Every structure is written in structure tokens, then in C-alpha cells.
Amino acid sequence: MKIVLLSGRTTKQGVAAEIGKTSDDYLQNVAVIQLNPALMDQMGVKDGDRIEVKTLHGSAVVMCHKSDIEENMGFIPYGPWANLLIGSETQGTGMPDSKGTEAEIEKTDKNVESVDELLTRIVEGRK
Amino acid sequence: MIIRNGTVHDPANNINGEKMDIFVEKGKIVDESDLKDTREIDASGLLVMPGGVEIHTHIAGSKVNIARIMRPEDHRKDVVKKTQYRRSGTGYTVPTTFTIGYRYAEMGYTTVWEAATPPLGARHSHEELMDIPLVDKGIFTLMGSNYFVLKYTEEGEFEKLKNFVAWLLYATRGYAVKIVNPGGVENWKWGKNVNSLDDTVQNFNVTPREILKNLARAADELHLPHSIHIHCNNLGSPGNYAITKETIEMLAPYRRHITHIQFNSYAGEDWATFTSGGSDIAAVLNKSKNVTCDVGQVIFGDATTMTADGPWQHTLFKLSGNKWANSDVEMETGAGIVPYKFKKKNVVNAIQWSIGLEVLLLTKDPYKVFLTTDHPNAGPFYFYPHVMELLMSKKKREEMIEKVHPLVKERSALSSIDREYTLSDIAVVTRAGTAQALGMTAKGHLGAGADADISIYNFDEENIQKSFQKAAYTIKDGVIVVKDGNVVADYMGRTYILDVKADLSEEEKRIFSKYYTVQLANYPVEDAYLPRKEVVTCA
């Protein structure tokens, strides 16, 4: 399924980040994608199911949450998972394309990576 | 320290070009008998003056910094490298803080006043002043459209007004009452302005005339060292010399300082008939007492205009088509910023240029009129030496007049003026006069007891501008901070504040907490922002 990916702040993300980015609160509130229920029905997924999101720049597995967002959109709070999906090109401005990226989503059995797993994978991948 | 054998111009002590020695001990000028530190500076053949005292400049605080943020194109043209003693920065029309300190000191200036601080942004101004090295400094506090000033003027509650003025000076760690387009700045908050001394301020039944009189009286009764510092109504508009004249006259007998008076000395009906009102204004100054002014001399080239006069800045944005920033401050004031370029061949610009010189040359008593460029409104401050040259040399003036729009010869009296400033006149309009107008008794002269703020120049009559551009020595509190035009020391000057102390009434506290968006407890500027404070007693 193709969607337009949005990212932004949420209160829960803000509260959890102040507890700590390695906390479970943070994982539960930030490694998520908000989708329209109709789209979720279409995909056969329910609240809490895992979704793999892929863009030109990378992919991430996150949990799915119901939201009153438009059907063609998905919202992921700012954080390391959203950042796996956006590119670093800034077009001479310093600002990467953080909103409005096109993405492909599908149901998955893969696990949601914890912050540590995610870091380890990327850092190890460099060596 | 002995400054040996210099040619001294200390007009406040009636010393006009005498060869003599100056003695410095522990940061002060002393009599020879009190001298212990016997290091010498050989000043033979050199010109010795008190350190320059800047009476009106925009160097620190929110509007200056908005201008910096808005104008990267301005900074790229003038970069300042770091050295052993000097931080790096950028210059041109809105220099960075460190660069401001260095450039003033390099010209021999040792005291500078930021002329317009919004009270709510006072902490910001002081924080920037902490990064302006070498010179002594301080701020004037904007009050002309303050809610409480308007309210008490409307209610005729003068004592409450006076108390509030004292409190606001204390809270902002300010030194003088600054008034910008009184009433007009409040009206601008609804997109409007005032155009005469008797227009009414929207929602407040008061007029600019009443605001000015009340604040002038308050400043006098509080014995503030400096008078009210007025940016008149109708600034920038053709024909505005009339309101300037009226303002000066109606405020008698109170002390008043009219700032950047060039911008308020325009005759003519409109831009097409724009003419100098410089000689009319000089005539008013000549016959009035208790009045001083600074000129705001136009420098051709790039400028960045910045003022609390929001409505005028909107007009200037429309006239110039340049980018425009506006910044209104709750309960207090506003600001506008527009880049501008003064062009020699532009008739209005050329006449504006002539007006500053006219006022400086036609005002007989140099203790009434001071040299400024209203930096960076009419041009950067480091062009002062250029203006000094024009004041001292009719020949140089004539050369310039030939380069500017020819209508200047018809619409300004400048070309008919023969007066040439003496070195002592220069010392008055940049030092003795400004220090006196500011009530700074230890500045602007070299008598015993004065601060050892001294500038020494290698003066060449044929090359006046160059002579004043880079001091041979600038001495601050007895410390050599500039030598041969280069900064040679890292030194922190003092911040001047007043010993006024007042409290707000319960009613005022209630109003404050209701209509401001900060807590009253978080409003007054803390001592943390005054690393070297100098408290002046009001008497």
C-alpha cells in the first residue's frame, strides 16, 4: 500500500523522551505508525500489529495505531524509526525532507527493533 | 602612567591644543603629585583627547540582532579574523558584538550607549553588552508608548508615572528615558500612526504632547543624569522640521535631547519638493536652552535602518521595496528593520546628507549638537572620522558636494557655510559635549578625577579621516587597549546603571500579571548580566 508519510511531535513522545530514549515508554510511543482504520481494514491489520514501512531511503518496522488521519497518509512521531525512512539530501537548505515522503507499507511478522538493536545494526553495518 | 608631551585638546577644562603631560594612576587621571606608576608614553607630536563618548547608537538587543539574522549578505562583505587578542566576527552595517567593541576602541571611543531597549528585552541587550569588549556601555529604556505611561498620562497621575519611570529604569538597568514617536508606536499596534503632537492615541485619551511633557518632567524631577532622549514624531517625512521645532519649544523649560535630528529636519511638502530644514532647526537650537541633539549624519552607501518607530519603517519598506522586519513588544513598544542604501545621486538622500552637516555647522554652541550616524540607520559608526574631516575642512565638503546630486546646492545651505571645526570643536561634539549631556562627570575630559579613558592620535591635517580612523593609542581605565590602531588587550568595560529604586503598587502588580506574558518576578534584569556595574547616583 502506498502512503504519504508524515512525522511530527506527539505529547506521548515528548513525555517518554524525557523519561529516556532507551525506555520502554519511548519504544511503545515512538515506534508506531498512525493509520486510518479503513486503510487498516483494507490491509487486514489491527491496532498493535506490526507494519513494515519502506521508502527510497530505508525501512523500519513499527506498530500500527488507529487514527483519524486521511486514508492515504501515515504518521510516525519524530524519532529514530521515522529517521530510518527519510533521506539526508537538503537541497542547499540544511533541512532534510522530513515530511511528505512517499512510502510503501505492508503487514509484517518482523519484530520492532529496539533502540539498541537499531543502533547496533547500523553501527555494526559500518564496520 | 605619564602621557608625555602630547598636544592636548580637553575643551571641558579649557585646554585647547596645549603641549602638556597627563598623569594616570589606577585607572584615573590624577595630578602629578599623586602619581606612582611612572611608565611613560611618548606623545610628542601626537594629539591627545579624552576617550570618545558615543551618545546614540544601536549595537545590542533584539532589533539589532534581528537585523543581523536578516542580513547575511551584509556580513559576507566585511569579515574580521581572530587574532591573539581579538575574537572574530563580521562588520559592515550590523557588526557583531565583539567587532563593535573593537571598532569603537580603534577610533578612540571608550564609552557607548545603546539608545533603544524595549524593557521586556532589556536582559537581551545586557547579555549582548557582555560580549562588547573594551568600552564602557549602557542602555536607554524605551517608554514613549508604554502602557503604564499612557495610562498615568491619561489619568493625570503624575506621581504614579514618576514612580513607574523609576521602577522601569531599575528593572531594566537602564540609564535614560527613551521616547520614540510617542503614541505613534502604540497606534502602530493597530496599523496606524500619529501625525501631530495633538493626535489622540487609540484607546487612550492622550496626545504625544502630553506624553512628552510628563516624561520630561519625570526625568527632571527624578534628577536623572541624562534628559529624556526623543525620537520625534513624523520622523522621515517631508515638512517634519515643524513638529521638531514645536517639540523643542513646547518642552521648555525641561531638559530634552532630540536624537538623530537630521531625520526630523525636513522642509518641503512632499518628496518632490523635499528641502533641507537644517538651518531652521539650527536657529531653534541656537535660541533654546536646556536642549541638546545628535545629528544622525547620513553616510552614503549601505545602511540598516532599525527603530522602535514601526509605522515609519513600514513606510520605508514601501518606499524602498527592501525586506522588512517588524517586532512589536507587548505593553511597551515595537520595532522595525529595513535595509537601505543612501545614494549620492539620489536627490533626497543627497539633501539628507547635507542636513546633518548643516545642523552641526550652523549650531553655534558645540555643546548642543553631537556627532552620530544613528548607527546603523544613517550609516555605520566607523565613518565618524569621515564626518570629522568634512566638519574640519570646507574644501573636503566642496569636493563632496560636487559628487552628490546638484540640487543640494539649491535646497540646502551647506555650500554657503564657511565654518570649519577646530580640533576642540571635534572634541566637544564627540566627547566633552556628549559626556556633559549624559551627565557622566568622569568622562569627556582629562581633569584630575576623570576616568583614564584617553585617545591619542597621529594627527595629520591633510589626512583628517585617516588620522581619526585608527588611534595611535586608546587607553581605557589606564589600560592600553589599542596601539597603532590595533587591539592589543582583552578588556571588559563597565555597565552604567542608576541607583533609582522603586516598587510597583499592588494595583500595578495586578495589571502586570494580567496583561504581560511573563511573571513579574522574572522581569527585572539580574546582576548576573552586569559583570562590572557602575552605579550612578541621581541627584
Added chain:
Amino acid sequence: MFLNPLLKTAIPVTAPCIAPDCFSGKSVKEIKALTVYYGNKEKHLQDLFDIKDDGQDVITLGSVPTVKYIGKGMTAGSIVVKGDAGMHLGAEMKGGRITVEGSVSDWAGAEMKGGEIFIAGNAGHCLGGAYRGSKSGMNKGLIVVKGNAGTEVGGLMKKGIIVVEGTLGDAAGCNMKGGTLICYGRPGDRLGAFMQRGSIVLYESPYLLPTFTYNAVYNPTWLRVFLRELAKTPYKIPITQGHIEGAYRRYNGDISELGKGEILVFQG
């Protein structure tokens, strides 16, 4: 003069001295001693380049993708880059010619006032553009790019010509006040945003901002003369007789601003 780079890292090199004006009148020894910056370290040109005097006035460089400000402000002479070049190539140049056989990074020809830049590969963002805050970008001169170019090409352009044979990124000709921008490939979105004056000539259909309005189909006389002149340059710009004689759809805008700019779309 031939400069073979000895650079092995991605650390940027600041070298505005690589310009004919700076080299001229200097001995090889003096040229070798010119100051450049490798990151924050002050170096001599010879520390970063193997410099050989090939007897030519042309300055020839190997591939130098990390070297910034090549030909900055040059007024005459010629530079050839046998590969890629870094940011600010030919920025503020006033005359002379720069040829890049590979691609260039951002701000090539920024605020240039004359001269010619030819890029065989791709160009980055803000090609012939303005630095932030400036009142005008390119103000005379010619830039030809055989490949694609990035965003904000010709931003705040006042005079001069930019030809991009490949595609354009978004917001080409934004804030344009004059001059001509020609694109043969797919133009990006929001072409001519805030455009006041000037011309953008296209050979593929664009997505136009709603603040551009259609005027007419015609064959602009100025464009004929203009293209004929452009065809005489040595850059083999793919101008056909059809382009010269054919019809163009004219749109004017940006009507949120002065609106006197034009976008001409070749119709055939």
C-alpha cells in the same frame, strides 16, 4: 598550469586562489606557495596538488569534488576541470571561462557577473543562484549544463543565461528579476516562484504554479534572435530550426508578485 590533486579524504578544501587572475604573473614557485585551506588547516597549494607547468595559460585540474571556490571572482582566462568540482565553482566570476568535464556541486556560478561556465555532467543546487539574503543572483554571463541541475537554479537571477539540457530540480528561476533560463529536460515543480521579470524557456511540459496565467501561442521575435546567437556558442546546445521558428505557449507570472515574468513552453 596542471594541478593534479593529492586529496584522499572528504575534508573540504577552500581554494579561491585557483583562478587565472591569481596565477597570472606568478612563478611556479609562487603558485605552489599560494595559501589554501584543507579543512581548518592552512596549507600551500603544493601540499594538496602536484603542480606541473605545462606551458599553458589554462589552469587544468584533475577531479576535485571537494575543492571549493575554484575560479572565484575571476575576470579573464580559462580553467578546465578534468572531472568533478566542488561547491561555489566560478562564484562571483566576472569574465573568462570554466569548463568542467564531470559534475559540479552546489552554488556553481552563484552571483556571477560575467564569463562562461560549461558543465558536461550535472550541476548541484542554486546553480547561477544567489547566496542567502542577497538581492540578486546571477547578473550576466552564460552557464551551460549538459546534464541535470538541482533546486533553485537561477534564483534571484537579474541578467544572463542559464541552459540546462537535462532536468531541473524544483523552484528553478525563483525570485527571478531578469535574464533567461532554458531547460530541455523535465523542469521541476514551482518553476518561477515569486518571479518578477525574466524568461524561462522550456521544451517539456511543466507543472506550473497556479499563479501563472496563460496568454497566447506565438513565436517570440526576441527568442529567434536569442537562440540564433546561442547556437553560435561552442557548447553544442541542441537548438533546432524548429525551436527557432516554432510556436511557444506563453504564461506570465508570478501574479502573487509583480507578475511580469514569462514562461515559454515549446509547442512545435
Added chain:
Amino acid sequence: MIHENVVCPFCGCLCDDIVVTTEDNQITDVKNACAISKSKFLNHHVNMLESALVDGKEVSMDEAVDRATEILSSADNPLIYGLSSTECEAQRHAIHLAELLGATIDQTASVCHGPTILGTQDAGCVKCTLGEVKNRADLIIYWGCNPAEAHIRHFRRYSVFPEGLFRKGRNEREVVVVDVRATASARIATTFVKTEPGTDFENISLMRAYLKGKRDSLPDELRDLVEKMKTCTFGIIFFGLGLTMSKGKHLNVDAALRLVRDLNEFTKFSITPMRGHYNVTGAGSTMAWVTGYPFSVNFALGYPLSNPGEFSAVDVLARKECDAALIIASDPAANFPAEAWKHLADIPTIVMDPKVSLTTRIAKVSIPVATAGIEAEGTAYRMDGIPLRLKKIVQTSRPSDAAVLTKMIEKVRA
């Protein structure tokens, strides 16, 4: 002990009416604060960076600072990044350090309201302090921002609900939310205008053309909106990353700034960015007064030079141009595109942070510091440029950012 009028060190609202209770140097209660602020105060000691680390090994503070200074001094192109969540005194020292090192220094605005600054550099900005909105605004527009989740007390303190000098409260104000989705903020709006993602530039341009008398093709909803804007007595647009991060970036903001400029031909109108971190405005301020530029500044040549896109942190990292990094009060490994922060794992990275963060996990040197606004005092600038004094309400043996940076400066100069 009860501390009144505490300034909250979380978001750009910089609320200064927080009441914090401490017992035995522990925060036990927080009043007047929003959920995030409360979490920040109450959890400031959770997940702390317990000790200075070099290569994951505990070291003394001095050793860590020594190692950090060695790394930075020997680098050919070091990067200093962060700054927006610390006090201005630390920012000023960080800039000084950057100057001494010949480093690139950037602050978090570059991935937040950097485009707003670029827009301002082109068009200027007609703004006002938040109290002006409270006292005067009869039309409040939130465009591409969601204060209900990001600036939680903004409505109540500054815009929608409070009584002001000339406005009695909510019923004397019209509130419009413009966004691509019906956010929590849209619920308090009188009118919600839903737009398609990536069309802000087109919409604003059409509104501007309408104001110039070109009335074609403006959708009804936008026409109603622009009419409201023209006819109000005091209007304000608050905008957020919906404009700065989506397609067009600085040009979106530029268009919005011009729209407000144009509206001042008809009425009084202002526009103010909703700045994120509590002192990101201060970071821009300090950098501007010291260097002339608010972000993305390079000192390699001995003087400041700025160019976002060239000296901005994401670009410098993505192009792998820096060979060492000092991260102050920020977490780029959590906030940057992975493509960019990966480079931080390849080079010696130094992090100064009170807490364990994603970046401390990949850093070579980690330096624990006091939390500004809780354990260290200093200045912070509210989103509208008002400076306030942060307070120290909890004692700690950890040095402040400013103290650590002062030490680094001394060592670099020695």
C-alpha cells in the same frame, strides 16, 4: 522547599510560572506545568549518564575533557552541534570553542526552523511578542503546527483563551487551524482548513494573488480564510514544521512571510514561528550576535562564514566532511536521518548530555553535565525572542555545559 516562577526548560513557550517543590534536593511536585514539562522535571534524574566515559570505560571528568579536547584540537574539520537545549552562556562558550578550533558549528534550528530563517533572510518577518496576541488578536491562525501536542500551554497562556487588554477571552477571537490532518489542535479551532500535503506554497501564492486583486481559481475555503485575514483588526499566524519540513521548505515560509507583509496593507497582521526546543531561539540569538549568522557557521578560515546546505550538520555528516564531532545537549542519532548520523559512529564523537541518549551510545567520549534550567542557571529565549532567566532548583556535583566548555577553551588555548 517551594520554588515559584520557575522557567520551564522544555519547549519554546518557555512558561515561567511553574511551581516546583523539592524535598532533600529531589523534585517531588510540579504545578502549572504541562504533561511533558512535568515529565521533564520529575524524570530529570532518570536514565542519567552516570559517569564520564571514554570508549565505554568510566573515567574521571578531567580525563574525559582532556580526551575530548585532544580529539577536537587535532581534527581537520570538527563539527560542533546541538545548543538549543542549553543556556545561552554555554552557547556563547561553544561558539568561542568553535572559533578557536576552526570548527563548523550548527544548532538544531537547521532541522527545525532553519528554513524560517532562510525565508526571513529573503523577505523579512513581521512579528510580535506573544503578549501582543493575548492582548489584541481577534484572528489566530495555526498553520502546519500542532500546539496541542507540542506546545501544550500555548493556547491557554498566549493566544486562544486568555483575557487580554482588548480581548475578553476565547469568544472574542476566531481561531483557524490549517493542516493536512485533523490534529488535536484542530479541535479547538473555530474553522479547520484541511489542505493536501505539499500544497502550502500554491495555496499561499493564490491567497497573495487574491489580495492583489487577481481573484480567479482560489478555492472557497481559502477565499473565506483570506477575507477573514483582511478584515480582522489584529491577526496572527503561528506556523510550524508543516511549512518548514514539507516540500518547498524555506519557500513555503517565504510565501507566508510575504502574505503577512501584504496583509499589513489592509490591517495589522503578524506571524511567529512555533520554535521547538526551549532555547533554540537563544541559540540563534547568541550565534547571530557573535558571528552575524544564526546557524550553520564555519570558522575554518579564522572568521565566521555561514551557508546552510554547506555548513549545516546534516549535510556535513552526510557528505562525511567532518572528522570529529562535539554534540552539546542534543541527540542527532535520534533526530537526524540515519544516513546522516551514521557518520557520527565512524568518527570520534564527543557528547555532553545529562542523560543517556542514542548519541551517547555511539560516542567515543561521553561527558555527564547538569541539566540546564533544573541543575544549572542561565538565559533562555522564548519563541518570540523574550529572554528569561533559567533557575537552578536542584544541587548537583555535575558541572554545567558552560563550565565544561570553559575548561575545553582553557585547554585549547593552553
